[in-house]
Amino acid sequence: MEFDFTDEQTAVRAMVRxxxxxxxxxxxxxxxxxxxFPVDIVTEMGELGLFGITADEExxxxxxxxxxxxxxxxxxxxxxxxxxxTLEAGVGLGxxxxxxxxxxxxxxxxxxxxxxxxxxxxFGLTEPDAGSDAGATATRAELDxxxxxxxxxxxxxxxxxxxxxxxxxxxARTGPDEISTIIVPSGTEGFIVEPAYRKMxxxxxxxxxLTFVDARVPKENLLGERGRGFHQFLSTLDxxxxxxxxxxxxxxxxxxxxxxxYAKERTSFGKPIGSYQAxxxxxxxxxMMTEAARLLVYRxxxxxxxxxxFKQEAAIAKLYATESAVSATREATQIFGxxxxxxxTLVARHYRDAKILEIGxxxxxxxxxxxxxxxxxxxx
Amino acid sequence: xxxxxxxxxxxxxxxxxxxxxxxxxxxxxxxQVLDDTDRVGxxxxxxxxxxxxxxxxxxxMSPSGSLQGIRQALAMGADKAVLIDDESLKGSDALTTAxxxxxxxxxxxxxxxxxxxxxxxxxxxxxxxxxxxxxxxxCLSFARNVEAGDGTVTIERQTTxxxxxxxxxxxxxxxxxxxxxEPRYPTFKGIMQAKSKPVDTTTAAELGVDPVSSQTxxxxxxxxxxxxxxxxxxxxxxxxxxxxxxxxxxxx
Ligand SMILES: Cc1cc2nc3c(=O)[nH]c(=O)nc-3n(C[C@H](O)[C@H](O)[C@H](O)COP(=O)(O)OP(=O)(O)OC[C@H]3O[C@@H](n4cnc5c(N)ncnc54)[C@H](O)[C@@H]3O)c2cc1C
Ligand SMILES: Cc1cc2nc3c(=O)[nH]c(=O)nc-3n(C[C@H](O)[C@H](O)[C@H](O)COP(=O)(O)OP(=O)(O)OC[C@H]3O[C@@H](n4cnc5c(N)ncnc54)[C@H](O)[C@@H]3O)c2cc1C
Numbered sequence: 253m254e255f256d257f258t259d260e261q262t263a264v265r266a267m268v269r270x271x272x273x274x275x276x277x278x279x280x281x282x283x284x285x286x287x288x289f290p291v292d293i294v295t296e297m298g299e300l301g302l303f304g305i306t307a308d309e310e311x312x313x314x315x316x317x318x319x320x321x322x323x324x325x326x327x328x329x330x331x332x333x334x335x336x337x338t339l340e341a342g343v344g345l346g347x348x349x350x351x352x353x354x355x356x357x358x359x360x361x362x363x364x365x366x367x368x369x370x371x372x373x374x375f376g377l378t379e380p381d382a383g384s385d386a387g388a389t390a391t392r393a394e395l396d397x398x399x400x401x402x403x404x405x406x407x408x409x410x411x412x413x414x415x416x417x418x419x420x421x422x423x424a425r426t427g428p429d430e431i432s433t434i435i436v437p438s439g440t441e442g443f444i445v446e447p448a449y450r451k452m453x454x455x456x457x458x459x460x461x462l463t464f465v466d467a468r469v470p471k472e473n474l475l476g477e478r479g480r481g482f483h484q485f486l487s488t489l490d491x492x493x494x495x496x497x498x499x500x501x502x503x504x505x506x507x508x509x510x511x512x513x514y515a516k517e518r519t520s521f522g523k524p525i526g527s528y529q530a531x532x533x534x535x536x537x538x539x540m541m542t543e544a545a546r547l548l549v550y551r552x553x554x555x556x557x558x559x560x561x562f563k564q565e566a567a568i569a570k571l572y573a574t575e576s577a578v579s580a581t582r583e584a585t586q587i588f589g590x591x592x593x594x595x596x597t598l599v600a601r602h603y604r605d606a607k608i609l610e611i612g613x614x615x616x617x618x619x620x621x622x623x624x625x626x627x628x629x630x631x632x
Numbered sequence: 633x634x635x636x637x638x639x640x641x642x643x644x645x646x647x648x649x650x651x652x653x654x655x656x657x658x659x660x661x662x663x664q665v666l667d668d669t670d671r672v673g674x675x676x677x678x679x680x681x682x683x684x685x686x687x688x689x690x691x692x693m694s695p696s697g698s699l700q701g702i703r704q705a706l707a708m709g710a711d712k713a714v715l716i717d718d719e720s721l722k723g724s725d726a727l728t729t730a731x732x733x734x735x736x737x738x739x740x741x742x743x744x745x746x747x748x749x750x751x752x753x754x755x756x757x758x759x760x761x762x763x764x765x766x767x768x769x770x771c772l773s774f775a776r777n778v779e780a781g782d783g784t785v786t787i788e789r790q791t792t793x794x795x796x797x798x799x800x801x802x803x804x805x806x807x808x809x810x811x812x813x814e815p816r817y818p819t820f821k822g823i824m825q826a827k828s829k830p831v832d833t834t835t836a837a838e839l840g841v842d843p844v845s846s847q848t849x850x851x852x853x854x855x856x857x858x859x860x861x862x863x864x865x866x867x868x869x870x871x872x873x874x875x876x877x878x879x880x881x882x883x884x
Contacts, residue, residue: 259698263707263823271817301820314821324820 257323264305264320268327271300272335280332283456284601287448290456291416294338297328298369303342307351311363318491319553322498326549329502330509331598333605334456336499341410341457342366344492345375349421349433353476353484358435362419374412376422376462377485380405384618386423386485389431391464393424399468400424400434402442406462413445413460420462423481431481435473442467453604490563492613493570494556497549500573500609503602504542507577507584510599511535514588525587534583541580545573564626571619574609581606633686633780633802636742637677637710638733638763639670641694641701642753649753656849657723658753664694666701669748671815674705676778676808677746678816684780686743687711691736693721693729696833706826707818714740718835725847726754730762735839738767744785745805749774760807770800776812 257265275293283290297303305321307313321343329336347366350358350373365371382388391404402424406412412420419437426432436443446461476484512535515526525531548569555562581603585592588599595601610616624631641664643649650659666674677688690705690713702713716732724732737745745767750757764771775787776795783802788795790809818826836843862877864870878884 259700259703260823260827263700263703263818263826264820266704267707267818267820267823299819300817301822305820314824316820316824320820 257319260316261320261323265323265327267300268302268324269330271297272328272331276328276335277331280334280456281596281601283332283334285455285595287450287455289338289414289448289458290335291414293335294342294372294414294416295369297335297339302339303347303369304367306343307347307363307367311351311359312367317553317557318494319550319557322495322549322553325495325498326502326505326546329499330506332456333499333503333602334454336502337454337457338372338411340492340495340499341374342369342372344495345488346373346411346421348491349375349475349484349488350435352487353433353480355472357472358475362435365418371416371418372411372414372458373418374409374420375485375488376406376409376412376420378407378409380407380461383407384615387431387482389423389425389481391422391424393426393432393434395426395471396468398471400426400471400473402434402436402464402467402469404464406464408449409460409462411458412462413448414458417458421475422462422464423485426478426481430479432478433475433481433484434469435475436464436467436469437473440467440469452607453601454608489613490566491556493566493619494549494552494562496609496613497545497552497566497569497573500570500577500606501542501546501549503577503606503609504538504545504573504580506602507580507599508535508538508542511538511584511587518589531587534587538580538583541576545569545576548572564623567614567619567622567626570614571616571623574606575616577602577606577609633680633684634741634743635677635681635686635688636737636740636745637670637673637688637690637705638737638745638747638759639674639690639692639702639705640667640748640751640753641665641692641697641699642667642751645752651852655723656852660695660697662695663698663700666704667748667752668815669750669752669810671705671708672808672810672812673746673748674708674710675813675815676775676806678709679813680744680778680780689714689740689742691733691740692716693724693732699831702831703823703826704818706829706831707822708816709818709822710829712830713832715831715833716835716839717833718837720836720843723845724843725845726756726758727762727847728841728843728845730759730766731841732836732839732843733759734763734766735841736834737763739839743802745769745803747805747807749807749809760805764805767803767805770804772798772800772804772806775806775808778806778808778812 302324304313305316309315325336325340393400393402417438421435442465444463449459515531516524518525552562552565552569584599585603591597644665681688688710690710693716696717747760761771772787774790777788779786786799789798864873
């Protein structure tokens, strides 16, 4: 048994923590207020090499472990969930499908800029009428000579419409019982990026609905094998679950740190509120949840890094960490009293930001389905 | 240009320091961090190396421990490091530190030695001057806006009233001010590469230095609590009183 991070993983944590503290924390509240997606900061994250942590060196990446990526996501997530999801989706949904399934030409064309963080890519799976039930995909792509002609729409797609977005990878029906994945470059005629959503949280993350009206892309833009779309996104989502859980650990740690400090300094009835058992026990629970979630997340990441099975562990980590994060933000907000309801309080922003963690990349219900099936239960 | 940057590994300033009750030395934990002041030195060194296609070698006198601080500087981009570590150096005073560092840079060869102005934990602020004396080369202190010339180095030397432009022939010792440059973040790749960069370890004996400490710390007292400030009530003329107070302490 070995629970220590390596020297390099510890150094990554220190580096990202400092960057997050100096470059992101001072501006995050303003971005949240303005619903502003800070392309300049995303570029800086790219210069630090954050988008290239796991990518092969051939494409400008560092070829390092997935655990390091989770550490980076956790540390960003402590101060700003929006930048953490930008990294998580940028790598997990943007880079990985091309890195895993792309042809050499596709990799050469897209990866160097994506891996360096100069551009972003989105992954369009969800549709207005197909979310958890991704098999219900209705977007169609039909071959017309040397081109795919795409019609349909996608909903809630992260990193899909920023000024530095270079493409979206979408799932589309290429036959009655066939779902395939196709690369659609930004700016393709007939590929319409709808205005950014007004969201409850993740205000500084870029999310759009996408509409395709006779959008034409070359035949070669098919990603991997025709008809393998379903299989491709399932494998993409398994990794994503661990990474989303790392965002939740960031929330948990922030709730713990902020609440602990506040409970020592805020007084009521002449004593620090931390001297009241009702508050102290909440904070004890926060630490328990933080530690437990972190262990689940990094164990799942370690299983993946060492080439072992991790499907069940990823679902458990995602489910526990994200549900704990939502509870933690509720309790932390309570500890902060009226100040906890003010936008300028970090735990208030985390309260709004945390909820989506139970929904994106597989809802809590879907995780319970996965876990139940893994246990061999006869569930549908 | 062959650049030597002296970097001190110190206990994390975010954690409370403890002194050894007997000899009053700071108790050094195994994992020390890079002194923030010296990150500026590393940054200046890297910029000069980039401008002159030179190399940056780090020199640090500290217990081997986890080498976290040295790895941080290597991750920023320094090429290699020389670590001077042995039992006899425990609790060294500033002069011993300067003799050791001087012997090490001399052995490795250098065009320019860069240090901080003063360290965060010991802050005697004399190591660079002592090194220049021992090495018998010029010392450029309080340096910022450092530029390499042809066999020379030019700096702005900060003074109490502004700055002087100073040019010196190389080799030289240069002590940078804390705000001289904004140190870069190590990149992710830098962190991964740092583990395979060479770190040589040497001892006082190998450098031919006999560490005789000329300093004994006889007592350590806590800093006196700060006296409460004066409150000036504003009756519309408070600014006059404030001007007077500022004049008294000679800041205006
Ligand atoms: C901010 C944001 C960013 C997003 N980014 C992306 C992105 O980049 N790419 C992308 O493709 N998608 C993205 N999504 C979409 C997200 O993944 C989906 O919203 C999510 O998968 C749920 O799908 P749905 O909204 O259609 O809900 P539905 O599937 O309609 O679910 C509604 C409710 O029913 C429950 N439910 C559904 N089926 C079952 C069942 N069989 N058993 C029990 N309960 C069930 C669900 O758990 C949920 O509670 C994003 C969403 C948001 C809000
Ligand atoms: C009460 C007390 C206890 C002390 N305990 C210890 C102790 O336990 N261990 C200990 O090491 N020192 C200790 N010191 C400090 C020690 O006495 C010297 O001051 C120290 O070795 C060097 O001086 P400085 O840190 O003040 O350097 P300064 O002259 O303030 O530093 C200027 C620059 O010199 C360079 N430099 C200084 N030291 C080193 C180094 N070791 N390696 C590489 N570059 C360096 C750096 O670039 C630094 O920015 C203690 C000092 C005091 C007052």
